[in-house]
Amino acid sequence: MQTAAREVRDLAIEQPSSVRIFERFGIDYCCGGRKPLEQICAEQQISLPQILEKLAEAQLVAPELAEPWTTRPLAELVDYVVQECHATTCSELARLAALSAKVRIRHVGGHPEIVEIEALVKQITDEITPHMDKEERVLFPYFVSLEKAHQSGLPKPCSFFGSVTTPIATLMAEHELVGAALARIRELTKNFELPQGTCPTYHALYTTLVDFERLTHRHVHLENNVMFPRAVTLFEKA
Ligand SMILES: [Fe+2]
Ligand SMILES: [Fe+2]
Incomplete structure (x- = not known):
């Protein structure tokens, strides 16, 4: 095609x-x-x-x-998501919290939408932090053990959650919530169009929001479209 x-x-x-x-x-x-x-x-x-x-x-x-994540070891993809996506998400959310608070204090009079933007940054933080923790402590190690078992010809390891499809559905629903909050931020900022005459902190906030949206799209894409389908296939094969 x-x-x-x-x-x-x-x-x-x-x-x-x-x-x-x-x-x-x-x-x-x-x-x-x-x-x-x-x-x-x-x-x-x-x-x-x-x-x-x-x-x-x-x-x-x-x-x-050039080499797609679909053919590299699943453990390598898990490692990449944790080291690159999760670590950067934590550091960028901390920056966004500080920047949005600073912009609210200085500009709330002329730009009342900053109150909702700051609240959305907090909402994303509250949703994605336990989400990533759950992935790192429970699901991702299980995916890696599934791959190892498959490579060694062993039966799939036991889990307390039964089939991987149940926790994966929860994680994907949580991705949707974060995606909706990011879409609302894009709407409030009019596609990140910087208002006239704003200060460097305002500029830094918008630039960081754009980068964070890109990072989150990549992060969710790697999980929803590559990692999770591969884990389901391994689970069903074992
Ligand atoms: Fe993740
Ligand atoms: Fe996730």
Whole structure:
């Protein structure tokens, strides 16, 4: 099938270098990624030939991203998500809490939406912190042990939660909540358009919010679209 006719979610899974291109063009490859690339380009008025050219270029300039996570060991993907996505999520949320409080104190008069933005940052923190803790302490070690058992030809390890599909459904529902909070922040900030005459802290807040949204989309994509389906397959095979 031609690239243009493929769903962007599948392109993001098979060609990891495509993720940066989708981010640059504001294409949702995560929760809204179950649409053909050509359809998304038409809906968002993006040039399809330009995207196709950038996707081809990305594969040449980022050879380290050529191998998809679908073929690397699951343990390596777990390690990457914990070391890169989880660690950065914690540090960036701490920065966002400090920046949003500072902006609220200085600018709440002219920009009342900052109160809700600060509350949403806190809500995301309260939702994602125990979520990542649950992944790191319970589910991810189980995924790794499933892979090891499979490689050694042993039966699947026992778990207190039964099938992996139950906790995975909970984690995916929690991803949706975080995604909805981020979408609301995007709406409140008018797609992160910096208001006129604002201070460097305001600028830093918006830049950090943009980066955090990208990080979260990548994080959720790697779990929902790659790690969880692989864990389910291993569980069902064992
Ligand atoms: Fe995670
Ligand atoms: Fe997660």
